[in-house]
Amino acid sequence: MLIDKHTNFAREKLSFNEIDEGFTTKEAIAEAKRCLNCPKPLCRGGCPIENEIPNFIQALAKGNVGEASAIIAQRSNLPAVCGRVCPHEKQCEGACILNKKNRGIQIGKLERFIADFDAEMGIERPKPVPSVQGKVAVIGSGPAGLTVAGDLAKLGFQVVIFESQAEAGGVLLYGIPEFRLSKEVVRREIKRIEDLGVEVKTGVVVGTDMTVDHLFADGFDAIFIGTGTALPRILDIPGKDLIGVIQATYLLRMVTLIRTEKIDRKETPINTRDKVVVVGAGNVAMDAARTALRLGASKVTVIYRRTEEEVTALPSEMEAAKVEGVEFQWLSNPTAILGAEQVTGLEYELQEIDENGKLRGTGVKKIIEADKIIPAIGQRPAARIVSTTEGIEVSDNGYVITRERPYGMTTRKGVFAGGDVVHQPATVVLAMKEAKKLAAGIAQYVEAKKLLENC
Ligand SMILES: Cc1cc2nc3c(=O)[nH]c(=O)nc-3n(C[C@H](O)[C@H](O)[C@H](O)COP(=O)(O)OP(=O)(O)OC[C@H]3O[C@@H](n4cnc5c(N)ncnc54)[C@H](O)[C@@H]3O)c2cc1C
Ligand code: SF4
Structure with a gap:
């Protein structure tokens, strides 16, 4: 056996399998019972997407995993991913009041447990909402694109994702290694978003195989660019x-x-x-x-x-x-x-x-x-879409410029952008946070567009 001379760690133990096995049911409920259900929960303030953390922990403490999962689903389309790769120690867990006493609640592991348990037991299944509000194209299937797509589908939009790679998931699939985030977990969460009625078209490079103008000509009311930082x-x-x-x-x-x-x-x-x-x-x-x-x-x-x-x-x-x-x-x-x-x-x-x-x-x-x-000194956005579309302005470094109202719209009417392609390489949850605001901005824009068209 090859032992690393600095750490006494056996190299043969290293594999690509996911390292952290997560909580057992007993451990998860015991951890949930430690939560004080604070009247002013600091953990929730520490979560960029303002997950109802104390509520889902309380549901879990009572053994009601289905309710816990439904509470998480109100704010997040990617709970099993977030439970694994979010920087919890800097966010919700870091803010937990119990850090002052002993040790904070392991919120990430609880979220992961609930999402995994739900998937394994098939407890909570999202129901598609009739697509009546309008048609939105989402370019890119990383956390930003998936969140915009999931949120808009829940609001009753017909959503089609266009992804250049052979499989959806963005950095979740092609960047973060398997030993930190199992690919099966990513596929499972994407499947749930598809179950909401979202269509995913892979192997389509927007800017090469088709352009933003083609998408408008195909009848999309709005287009979201969530293409990340590929270069x-x-x-x-x-x-x-x-x-x-x-x-x-x-x-x-x-x-x-x-x-x-x-x-x-x-x-x-x-x-x-x-x-x-x-x-x-x-x-x-x-x-x-x-x-x-x-x-x-x-x-x-x-x-x-x-x-x-x-x-x-x-x-x-x-x-x-x-x-x-x-x-x-x-x-x-x-x-x-x-x-x-x-x-x-x-x-x-x-x-x-x-x-x-x-x-x-x-x-x-x-x-x-x-x-x-x-x-490994950073990434920046590719220009494939902005160079083939008129009217989308970018910063000197190539990041897409967006505005506050409607939230996330670029300098081209009806074209929105978010995630790393706007905000520089950040985190999964920050891309999701932006995407949630963007979905609301897109919904607002399409509603106004339809009203004007009807006038
Ligand atoms: C190796 C690595 C490890 C990381 N680890 C963590 C971590 O542990 N925790 C964390 O929170 N964050 C982590 N991050 C950061 C996080 O993954 C990103 O901030 C996040 O994925 C950004 O999401 P996004 O949707 O904006 O972009 P991406 O995830 O980059 O998704 C963009 C998608 O758009 C597609 N696309 C691009 N151009 C086109 C086109 N022209 N047509 C069609 N599709 C296109 C791409 O193929 C891709 O699927 C990590 C990043 C990397 C690279
Ligand atoms: S701050 Fe900690 S103890 Fe208080 S509600 Fe949040 S997780 Fe529970």
């Missing part, structure tokens, strides 16, 4: 085009495609015994580093130009990466990727904090050996 930010240093430089999002997508047998295992971008260096320290970097370990890399090092206190990854993600054997190097700014054709290493300059607390280079350069370099 990786490039680590713009010498050697960036060498063989062996693999963008983190590309790696994660390839691994999903290999594991779902859409492409051959031989295409795996990382070989057993590769020395891998990941640049960046957000959640994407942690996912890439932990994935590289699972693919058999002999050593994985995360390099970050700032300090450990400034990482953007969730503390729990970084902790998991450390336990699994990922090494970290702080205050190290990459300056060149080394190699003739193939990567052989990374040169970096040590950084220090000056007397004003600012980061500065020390002039001391070092080299770390590497077979693969994985930049």
Whole structure:
């Protein structure tokens, strides 16, 4: 057995199977019973979509999982996903009053338990609402698109999702690795949205296969763009085009495609015994580093130009990466990727904090050996739709500009946008929060449009 010398963690234990098994029924009810049902619940304020947290916990404490699930469904179309990947420690759980006493309620795990129990037992089934309000096209099936689609269907709209990939789900399916979020869970939640009457058309690239104008010509009253941030930010240093430089999002997508047998295992971008260096320290970097370990890399090092206190990854993600054997190097700014054709290493300059607390280079350069370099320094939107549609303005960085009334409408009448394509790479729940407001904005717009048409 290969034991990591730093952590005593057995590498063979690493697999792509979902790590956290969640609560048993007994554990979930015992945890729910700890909740104080506070008159002014801080947890609810900490939830971006204002889930009725105390109410669903109380229902669960009484053993009424169906009622708990129905309460969650009032605010969320993706409870099993949120229960797994939301940054609860920074949101509802972080705000729970019981943190002051002992330990906060594990709200995420309770939400996950309720959603999983409901799905396994088939307790609560959404009923389609007759589609009479109008017709809306949703481009992109990530959390933003799925939420807009689900909310509009519940309001009585006919909704069609157009997704460029072979399968719906966006980052939930092609980004977040299986060991954190099972693909079956994503598929299950999408199926529930389809059960609301939403139609999903995959393998359609809007901007190439059809345009926004075609969609209007097909009779859609409004169009929502939730296309996320598909393009990786490039680590713009010498050697960036060498063989062996693999963008983190590309790696994660390839691994999903290999594991779902859409492409051959031989295409795996990382070989057993590769020395891998990941640049960046957000959640994407942690996912890439932990994935590289699972693919058999002999050593994985995360390099970050700032300090450990400034990482953007969730503390729990970084902790998991450390336990699994990922090494970290702080205050190290990459300056060149080394190699003739193939990567052989990374040169970096040590950084220090000056007397004003600012980061500065020390002039001391070092080299770390590497077979693969994985930049994970952010993403930005592609321009495929805005470049083929007149009248949609974007910011200097390519993010779509939207307005407050009707909420989320772009500079083109009837075209709305939300999620990462507007707000920069953020979180699943923030994309959902926006999408909920957007669904209301779209409904308001279509209602006004129909009234004017009838006049
Ligand atoms: C690796 C990774 C890990 C992450 N981990 C977490 C986490 O643990 N917790 C968390 O809360 N957040 C996490 N995030 C962030 C979160 O996933 C995103 O903020 C969220 O998915 C954004 O949702 P979205 O719907 O705006 O975009 P996406 O999820 O990016 O969905 C956009 C969809 O649009 C489709 N599309 C794009 N262009 C077109 C087109 N022209 N025509 C048709 N379809 C198109 C894409 O194929 C995609 O399916 C992570 C992100 C990444 C990349
Ligand atoms: S703050 Fe904590 S204890 Fe109070 S209602 Fe919310 S989960 Fe329960």
